[in-house]
Amino acid sequence: MEDLKTITTHPLAKKRSIIIGMFGIGIIIASVISIMIGQVTFNLYDIWDGIFQNEDTLSRRIVWDLRLPRVLIGLIVGMCLASSGTILQGVMRNPLADPGIIGVTSGAGLAATVIMIVFPAYIALVPLAAFIGALITALSIYLLSWKGGTSPVRIILVGVAINAVIGACMSALMILYSDRVQSVLPWLAGGIQGTGWRQFKMIIYYAIVALLLALYGIRHLRILRLGDEMAKLLGHHVERSRFFLIVVSTLLAGIAVSVAGLIGFVGLVVPHILRIMLGGDYKYLLPASALGGGLLVVLADTVARSAFDPIELPVGILLAFLGGPFFLYLIQRRRNTFASH
Amino acid sequence: MLLTKELSHNRSESFQLDDVNLDIQSGEIISLVGPNGSGKSTLLKLISRLIKPDQGEVVLDGKVISTMNSKDIAKKLAMLPQTQESQSDLTVHELIEYGRYPHQKSYNRLSKDDQDIVEWAINVTNLQKYKNRLLHTLSGGERQRAWIALAIAQRPKILLLDEPTTFLDISHQLDVMELLEQLNKELGMTIVMVLHDINQAAKYSDRLIVMKNGKIHYDGIPQCVLCREMFQSVFHIDAEIHEQNGGTFFTPLKMHKEIII
Numbered sequence: 001m002e003d004l005k006t007i008t009t010h011p012l013a014k015k016r017s018i019i020i021g022m023f024g025i026g027i028i029i030a031s032v033i034s035i036m037i038g039q040v041t042f043n044l045y046d047i048w049d050g051i052f053q054n055e056d057t058l059s060r061r062i063v064w065d066l067r068l069p070r071v072l073i074g075l076i077v078g079m080c081l082a083s084s085g086t087i088l089q090g091v092m093r094n095p096l097a098d099p100g101i102i103g104v105t106s107g108a109g110l111a112a113t114v115i116m117i118v119f120p121a122y123i124a125l126v127p128l129a130a131f132i133g134a135l136i137t138a139l140s141i142y143l144l145s146w147k148g149g150t151s152p153v154r155i156i157l158v159g160v161a162i163n164a165v166i167g168a169c170m171s172a173l174m175i176l177y178s179d180r181v182q183s184v185l186p187w188l189a190g191g192i193q194g195t196g197w198r199q200f201k202m203i204i205y206y207a208i209v210a211l212l213l214a215l216y217g218i219r220h221l222r223i224l225r226l227g228d229e230m231a232k233l234l235g236h237h238v239e240r241s242r243f244f245l246i247v248v249s250t251l252l253a254g255i256a257v258s259v260a261g262l263i264g265f266v267g268l269v270v271p272h273i274l275r276i277m278l279g280g281d282y283k284y285l286l287p288a289s290a291l292g293g294g295l296l297v298v299l300a301d302t303v304a305r306s307a308f309d310p311i312e313l314p315v316g317i318l319l320a321f322l323g324g325p326f327f328l329y330l331i332q333r334r335r336n337t338f339a340s341h
Numbered sequence: 342m343l344l345t346k347e348l349s350h351n352r353s354e355s356f357q358l359d360d361v362n363l364d365i366q367s368g369e370i371i372s373l374v375g376p377n378g379s380g381k382s383t384l385l386k387l388i389s390r391l392i393k394p395d396q397g398e399v400v401l402d403g404k405v406i407s408t409m410n411s412k413d414i415a416k417k418l419a420m421l422p423q424t425q426e427s428q429s430d431l432t433v434h435e436l437i438e439y440g441r442y443p444h445q446k447s448y449n450r451l452s453k454d455d456q457d458i459v460e461w462a463i464n465v466t467n468l469q470k471y472k473n474r475l476l477h478t479l480s481g482g483e484r485q486r487a488w489i490a491l492a493i494a495q496r497p498k499i500l501l502l503d504e505p506t507t508f509l510d511i512s513h514q515l516d517v518m519e520l521l522e523q524l525n526k527e528l529g530m531t532i533v534m535v536l537h538d539i540n541q542a543a544k545y546s547d548r549l550i551v552m553k554n555g556k557i558h559y560d561g562i563p564q565c566v567l568c569r570e571m572f573q574s575v576f577h578i579d580a581e582i583h584e585q586n587g588g589t590f591f592t593p594l595k596m597h598k599e600i601i602i
Contacts, residue, residue: 010432011475226439227426229391233419234495235412235443279430 016284019277023291027075030295034074034302035067039309069200073192074301074315075294076200076207077260078270082293083214084252085267086286090221091245092142092155095272096330099134099253100264102159106166107137108250108257109188113173116187117180127206131254137162138250190263190316192301199259210251214286217245221282263316265323266293272330342367342531343418343499348387348397358383358555361397367498370525370532372542375552376576381535382423384552385501388533389420401499415443419497421488423504423535427477433487434472437462440494462494466520482513486520493524500524502534506541514538518545540590543567551575564589573597 010016036042042050042059049055050063081099088097088104099105111133112126145158174181186193220241223231231238256263271289278284300322301315343365351357358380365371373381386392388399390406399406406414419440428436440462441455451459463472466486476484485505492500505521506514522545524530536542542549543563551559551566553575559566567589572580579594 008473010435010473012430223439223442225426225428227422229422230425230439232391232411233389233415233422234439235410235415237411281430281435 012279012284016278016288019274020284020288020291023288023295026295027291027298030298030302031071031075034071034298035063037302037306038062038067039306065196069196070192070301071298073195073200073203073259074298076203077192077256077263078266078293078295078297079211079290080207080252080256080293081263081266081297082270082289083211083286084249084256085293086271086282086289087214087217087221087245087249087252088138088267089271089275090224090282091242091249094155095275096156096268096327098265098268099138099249100262100267101327102138102141102155103163103166104134104138104141104250104253105257105262105264106163106170108134108254109262110166110170110173112258113170113184113188116184117173117177120180124202127203127255127258130258131251134250134254134257135247137166138246142246186314187261189314190261190319191304191312191314192260192297193305193312193314195259203255203259206251206255210248210255211290213248214252214290217241217248218282218286220245221286225280225282261314261316263297263319265319265327266296268330269323269326270296342402343388343533344400345384345388346397346400348384348394348399350383350387350392350394352383356380356383356555358387361555361557363550363557363560365499365531365533367531368525368529369548370521370534370546371548371550372534372536372546373550373552374536374539374542375558379552380555381552382503383555385420385503385533385535389418389501390414391420391422412443415495415497417497418499418501419492419495420501421492421503421505423507425488431476432473433468433476433479433490434459434463436476436487437472437490437494440491443495458496459494462490465493465524466490480513482509482516485509485513485517489517489520493530497530499531499533502532504535504537507537514541521545539567543589543591567591 032044032047035047036044040058040062042063046059047063049057050059051068053060084104085098088099088102089095108130111129115122115126115129141155141159141162144162145154147154223234223236224238224241226234228238253267270292271285274285274288274292278288297315297319300318304313304315304318307313343363345361345363348361348363349357349359356378361384363384373384375381383392387394390399390411393407401409401414401417437459438451438455441451441458444455445451463469466489468483468486468490471479471483471487476487479487489502489505500521502521506517509517518541521532521534525532543566546563548561549559549563549566550557551571558575559571567582569580569582572578572591572593577597579597580591581594583590583592
């Protein structure tokens with residue numbers, strides 16, 4: 001009988017290493033494919049030339065100047081969004097927390113939009129503004145839903161309310177500055193079309209720091225999983241680490257928003273599926289989510305820009321198309337086991 | 342080894358813990374009993390720093406706990422709250438590893454010593470067979486043993502438990518009580534627990550503390566505490582007290598009706 005046998009390894013160990021390994025390989029394959037296909041298709045040889053031959057050829061211009069930075073940005077954006085969602089779900093003890101759904105990204109988006117259309121001279125401050133916007137929103141949600149503890153439902157409701165206020169501010173901004181709106185519209189839809197090395201350089205350092213902080217946060221997330229009481233009893237500073245994790249999570253969301261606009265659902269869908277497959281141990285869940293998020297955005301962006309040729313669909317629209325129904329499905333499935341992660 | 346001095350805590354208008362003075366000696370097994378809402382759990386939470394007292398202080402090994410580093414407290418004092426979060430994908434071994442958290446330096450992995458202590462906790466609680474099983478696949482009693490193993494992996498001198506047997510069937514209840522007795526006898530661990538079953542409390546404890554309305558009403562060895570007057574004044578029931586095999590037991594008879602003239 002299974003039951004009587006002594007199991008010698010973690011029951012999920014094999015699954016975990018397989019999935020994390022597959023994501024690693026998947027990212028490489030997806031990146032190569034993404035660089036290959038498009039209005040002009042290249043083979044591997046062209047790509048090699050494009051990256052390593054410093055001559056002004058067609059492949060150099062498309063592979064190096066356009067597609068490579070876009071793939072890298074897609075990876076970073078996906079990794080940041082998925083990590084952000086994973087951390088937020090852990091901190092808020094809510095499997096449905098997502099920087100997009102509870103309004104953290106719209107907070108970032110509002111702050112970034114203010115810079116872009118009201119103070120266009122300070123465009124370099126967009127990542128910082130997005131981060132601050134995200135942080136203010138996240139902290140307000142957390143504080144407003146706190147009543148000797150938070151519940152998943154209350155966080156979602158407070159998030160929806162805050163989201164509505166931010167939406168109103170956004171609309172007001174659009175009307176007051178209607179002459180300048182055109183330039184931010186594609187950004188609002190959420191996408192990485194038209195991004196290049198400039199944007200890559202703008203976010204890469206922020207992203208490295210934030211992702212390293214996220215890895216450091218794993219230890220905090222793991223101990224918080226035992227529940228506030230148990231974590232406190234083990235001598236952990238619960239409030240302090242929760243604050244730290246919220247800051248890291250919003251930093252990650254802010255980075256993604258500053259370059260890719262309002263891309264939703266990556267932060268929800270990726271950690272959610274992986275939690276079902278790998279379990280909720282953040283030592284595996286967070287790295288797997290980061291990789292999975294990167295993979296998802298690169299793949300989705302490749303589809304979004306090539307499937308509707310000659311029109312490039314912003315990847316945010318495609319992801320919302322897939323993510324919205326998935327979210328509904330999760331609500332159905334989780335109705336009775338809302339907080340049991 | 343553990344003192345509470347004039348401990349007070351107002352949770353609400355109707356409930357307060359008032360002026361609780363308690364002196365817990367090293368090596369004792371103490372059970373807190375009393376009706377629902379008498380403040381037993383609140384007292385445990387105050388002692389274990391989960392809530393802060395409005396007045397008074399808790400002194401552990403001569404130091405006031407509110408001035409101590411939280412990890413240092415966790416090295417001396419472990420507590421098992423009444424309910425634990427469901428951990429669907431932790432194995433028994435992973436759960437017990439958390440017990441070493443207070444002893445670990447910031448980001449270090451488990452040291453050899455930590456590993457040895459985890460193994461020791463697994464052996465003491467007799468969980469060798471289950472150590473790589475997921476927690477949610479265990480029975481209630483086995484799971485409770487795993488949580489106790491987590492607490493003793495902290496290598497505490499004093500272990501607090503809030504109703505450790507409440508949701509267990511009778512054989513698992515005895516299993517847990519015997520484990521606690523063994524920890525006390527073999528390791529000299531001081532044990533303070535909230536129990537609902539007064540007979541069990543009397544059987545396994547050196548000392549019973551009876552609480553009502555946030556105050557300590559009786560405090561002494563089971564033979565002294567278990568008496569008709571105690572059941573009448575604290576629980577409002579009539580009870581019969583027996584002595585058997587050197588232990589003291591009670592049988593509840595009926596509600597005690599005060600005759601008011």
